[in-house]
Amino acid sequence: MTILTARVPEELAGMRLDQCLAELFPDYSRSKLQLWIKAGRVQVDGVALKGREKLDGGEEIELDAEAEVVLENDAEDIPLQIIYEDQAILIVNKPAGLVVHPAVGNWHGTLVNALLNHDPNLNILPRAGIVHRIDKETSGLLMIAKTLQAHHSLVEQLQARSIVREYLALVKGWMTAGGSVDEPIGRHPVDRKRNTVRRDGKEAVTHYRLEQRFKRHTLIRVKLETGRTHQIRVHMTHINYPLVGDQVYGGRFQMPADCSPELAEALRNFKRQALHATKLGLEHPETGEYMEWELEMPADMQYLLKVLAENELD
Structure with missing residues (x-):
């Protein structure tokens, strides 16, 4: 048995207990x-x-949750790059190309399958303990809870927006300054596989600052305040700075002017969004200690930046 606790927020005052839970x-x-x-x-x-029975708000709720198998996915021997692990949490570096959750068309070869092979006990946790996700073609840091208590704590931290999540992104265009995008995101009205900025969407806030500028590209550091699907990709496209290599939101491929043969080849062969989850910070679910990890960009993004810098000298 696992005791989970939560305090009823004032905005849920007047709600029935079952609805509040x-x-x-x-x-x-x-x-x-x-x-x-x-x-x-x-x-x-x-x-x-x-x-x-209705609640007034402010009450302390204790839930005696029962650990039971909630996942039936297969465990598969897929290599994991583990950055940190203890009895409560697991931090991994997800490579580009690895799907996080099994779904139609991707029942096998996912991060969930790899996690169940690494620790079979994760089958009692929702989504094998994964509390946030990054896109298939995005690389970088991902956190996994190993217990129900840790899962509940990390979900609460995400909802409170206290978890630090920073990304490095290479975008098309020469940015003059950093800024923020505060625009709601929802499903695209025509293409159901895409999201877009729309008035009736869910709140989405993205902050960005300049890291390095090239002739016609900019490397930015992005900090998420919310976590909507494809948020960075949608927001950067919305302000006309789409991510390099983005096959969904990047628009038609155009070769920049004054481009060296090496850069032309590198850009043409970069088939994923140039996005890397570089920093992750959280409060440890058991000790309360703040912990933080940071990873450099993977080799493909580093090579692209190298060729962009060399092109500046031409």
Whole structure:
């Protein structure tokens, strides 16, 4: 058994207990939460209430969660580059090209399959403990919870926007200064595989600053305040600085003027979005200690920057 705790925020005041639990513990089904309420495994300020009873806000909830198998995916012997691991969390460097979650067309060969091979006990955690994701063709740091308590803590930190997530991105165009993009993101009205900025979308905030400028490209450091699907790619395209190599949001490929043969070849052969999750910072779920990791860019991005810098001298 695992005791998970949460305080009812004021914005949920007046909500029924069962509805409130669904908001506070979204990784468990409503039917499972209802069973736990009826079994007396949910305490509100130390008292077991019925699911229909309304809350005032500010109450302390204790959920006696039961560890059970929630994943049926296969474990597969796929190499993992482990940056850090202890009894509560696992930090990995995901290579470009590796899908994070199994789905239609990608049931095997994913990060989830690799994690289940590394630690079979992760099958009792939602999504094998993965609490955030990065796109298939994005490289870099990813955090995984190894216990229910750690999972709940990391999800809460994400919701509180206290986790540090920074990316390095190479964009088309010569930026003059850093800035922020505060534009809601939602599903594209025509192409359902894409997202776009739209008024009725979900809040999305991206901050960026300049790292290095080239003739017609800019390397930027991006900090996420929210975590919408394809957020960096959508926001950078929205302000007319699409990511190099982005096959979905980057538009038609155009060779820049005054381009050396080496740079032309490098750009033509770079088939993924030039995006790397370079920094991750969080509060350890058990010790409360702030921990941070930073990774340099992978070889393909480093080579592209090298050729861009050499092209400056031509």
